[in-house]
Structure formats: structure tokens, C-alpha cells
């Protein structure tokens with residue numbers, strides 16, 4: 300281990316990933332799997348050549364501008380990297396990498412799951428069955444919303460947005476519209492069964508289901524606010540598998556309570572792992588604990604990708620997934 304780069308892995312990772320890291324680096328693993336405190340992360344910048352954190356580990360500008368930082372690479376175990384101030388990292392001479400591609404299908408699967416769950420009131424229905432309240436068939440009680448033929452609106456047509464569009468259009472007979480910062484060729488959009496609109500507002504007005512697939516971070520904070528929620532149809536549902544901060548959670552709760560929109564399916568929250576009581580009380584929402592990428596296959600692929608970026612970096616080359 301002498302002479303090998305010294306690496307900190309902030310959480311327990313799938314065994315194959317830990318084995319690969321151990322064979323390439325002088326690794327400190329987190330066998331207890333407890334989240335590290337901000338002070339520990341700050342200290343790690345001074346003690347290690349590389350850090351492999353999760354999106355729950357925050358590295359802000361202040362931590363990254365301290366003098367005498369030893370860390371040269373932060374290989375984030377996530378496709379989103381809003382937890383690291385990318386610019387401050389670059390200024391500190393730290394390469395930041397992410398894990399695109401490998402979690403696309405699993406995250407789109409969870410978006411699809413939440414869409415179906417909220418449309419069909421699956422969370423409420425399973426709850427009342429488990430509670431012993433199911434008293435038999437009723438033609439009119441607890442009716443959901445039909446999915447086929449309804450319009451899906453996507454905000455952010457990257458890899459996951461495209462995978463969601465495909466599922467909805469080709470699997471569930473849904474027309475798909477989307478908003479994306481950059482223009483997409485009409486023919487490329489067609490391959491996903493989707494039509495690009497000019498603004499977020501246009502998508503919100505037209506869609507029966509709105510699914511968020513844009514990055515988090517300051518630029519998209521509270522992109523979906525009270526005003527935007529009021530543009531949605533009263534029959535519409537909001538699906539969020541992106542980042543909690545993209546939605547003004549308090550405004551969403553109010554919109555769900557007052558019938559501004561019909562329902563929501565959420566895998567992400569503004570202050571994870573805190574989920575507002577008011578949300579849990581609503582019977583028109585489905586709530587999941589940030590499990591979008593949570594399969595053994597995908598979490599292994601994510602870890603391997605982060606580890607590979609480190610191996611390539613320490614071999615003196617530019618890591619393939621550097622974002623800053």
C-alpha cells in the first residue's frame with residue numbers, strides 16, 4: 300500500500316467496488332456506514348489524495364478554498380453533483396467526476412413507478428388494505444386516473460428524461476412533450492416519441508403528468524414554485540426523481556392540500572432525510588426514500604465508474620467523467 304494514492308470512501312459500497320478500490324489504492328473504507336460529519340469531510344480534503352463521496356456529502360466553496368488541500372480528485376458516487384461546488388473545486392485544482400449513464404434505466408423505472416403509483420392511488424390503497432380497512436368491492440370508491448392517452452411533460456431531456464419518455468410513449472401510449480435548455484432535432488425527439496416545447500410553462504400547461512429530470516443546484520432551485528404549480532391542470536400529477544430543491548416543497552404541499560394539482564410522486568425531498576409530516580398525511584401522494592438508482596447492479600456500476608475515474612486520474616490522464 301505504500302506509495303499508492305490515499306483514498307477515502309465515505310460510505311459502504313457494494314463488495315465488488317470495495318475490492319476493486321482496495322486492489323488499486325491505499326483505501327480507508329467506512330465499514331460502519333455512518334454518514335461523515337462536515338468537519339470530517341473538511342479534514343479529509345487535507346488528509347487524502349482522493350475522496351469518493353455520495354451526493355449526501357456536501358463540499359461547499361468555503362471548505363474547498365482552505366489553504367493546503369491535499370485532495371486532487373472528488374469522484375462523486377452519483378450523476379448529480381450539486382453537492383460539490385464544482386467551480387471552487389476547479390480553483391482548488393480538484394477534478395470532480397460523476398457517474399452518468401449507468402443509472403439511467405433504474406432511475407427512469409422509479410419515475411415510471413411513481414407515475415403509476417400516484418395515478419392509481421397505490422400508496423393509499425395498499426395502506427388501507429394493510430390497515431385492515433378493505434371492506435370489499437366498490438364501483439366508485441378510491442378511483443384513480445387512467446394513464447394511457449394522457450400527456451407526459453418532461454422537464455430536462457437528458458439521459459433519464461429520454462428513458463422516461465420512451466417508457467411512457469412506447470410502453471404506455473402517452474403523448475410526450477418536453478422542455479430542455481438546448482434545442483433537440485425534431486427527428487431525435489421523435490425517436491423518444493416526444494415533442495419539444497419552448498418553455499417550462501408551456502409543458503406545465505399541457506401535461507397531465509409532469510416529470511422532473513433536470514439537475515439540482517442554484518440554477519434550478521424552486522423552478523417549480525407556487526406560481527408554476529398554479530399553471531398545471533387541477534387534474535395533473537407531479538413526479539420528482541431529480542432533486543428535492545427543484546420544487547418549493549411548502550408550495551407543493553399547499554397545492555396538494557387545496558387541489559391546485561391532483562397528486563405527486565416524490566423520490567427526493569428538500570431536506571433529506573426529513574420528509575414533512577404534512578406530505579405524509581396526504582392520500583394523493585406516493586413517497587419513496589431516494590431509491591432511484593437503488594439496485595445492486597446499478598449501485599455496483601456507479602461505484603465501478605467512480606473508481607475507474609480515480610484510477611485513470613492517478614495514471615496521469617484526464618478522467619472520462621470530469622465535470623469541472
Ligand code: 8YV
Nearest residue numbers: 353354355376377378379592
Ligand atoms: C444516488 C443520485 O443514489 O445519482 C444521483 O444523482 O441522486 C443517486 O443516484 C445518491 O445521490 C447517492 O450519491
